[in-house]
Amino acid sequence: MNWKWLLSAAEPRPRYALLVAVGVMVMMTISSPVWHPGGPWMAAITAVCAVILSHLSAKLIMRR
DSSP, X not given: OOHHXXXXXXXXXXXXXXXXXXXXXXXXXXXXXXXXXXXXHHHHHHHHHHXXXXXXXXXXXXXX
């Protein structure tokens, strides 16, 4: 596995940042019934997971 490709931001960076931001907003909205009753710690954990998943999906979308 190419760790440098996986851990670095994609090019062009503005498009990558937009894809990650939209992905995080969508995932946090969808997962709201899970983290909202859980309080701030559950929201923080969900936000970290949403950023990781958005990063991976943005990288895969931009690879095409």
